[in-house]
Amino acid sequence: MEQQRRQVIPIKLKGRIISRGCAKGEVLLSKDPISFLGSVDPKTGVVVEENHVLEGKSIQGKVLVFPHGKGSTVGSYVMYQLKKNGAAPAAIINLETEPIVAVGAIISEIPLVDMLEINPYEVLNNGDLVLVNGNKGYIELIEQETSKAENN
Numbered sequence: 746m747e748q749q750r751r752q753v754i755p756i757k758l759k760g761r762i763i764s765r766g767c768a769k770g771e772v773l774l775s776k777d778p779i780s781f782l783g784s785v786d787p788k789t790g791v792v793v794e795e796n797h798v799l800e801g802k803s804i805q806g807k808v809l810v811f812p813h814g815k816g817s818t819v820g821s822y823v824m825y826q827l828k829k830n831g832a833a834p835a836a837i838i839n840l841e842t843e844p845i846v847a848v849g850a851i852i853s854e855i856p857l858v859d860m861l862e863i864n865p866y867e868v869l870n871n872g873d874l875v876l877v878n879g880n881k882g883y884i885e886l887i888e889q890e891t892s893k894a895e896n897n
């Protein structure tokens with residue numbers, strides 16, 4: 746008998762293409778905006794901003810879901826440093842991307858999709874496995890985390 750595996754009907758949500766490419770990874774949700782300059786350590790990918798919902802967590806290899814960026818235009822270059830250091834997220838999903846995050850994702854070749862047809866916070870949970878397709882403009886929920894209660 747399989748333990749705790751939930752049958753998932755794949756959910757595919759269309760969105761707007763910001764940065765091309767495809768990546769799969771575990772969801773890491775933040776309802777707080779992110780400033781890559783000062784909020785994320787470019788060497789490790791750990792969120793260092795005090796009182797941020799993701800403080801102390803690594804964004805490395807994750808599908809990072811956050812509403813939008815904030816702060817300095819240097820944040821685009823910090824995203825590029827994260828990529829060069831192997832500490833960048835696998836992909837990004839935003840509610841609405843602003844220019845700093847868009848440029849950072851594009852120069853770093855991090856797939857990014859925003860403006861999904863359904864609010865990602867209503868569908869995704871920490872630990873869910875998703876595919877972000879920045880070539881065709883959609884995300885696909887592949888496997889859900891077994892216990893939604895753990896993520897609230």
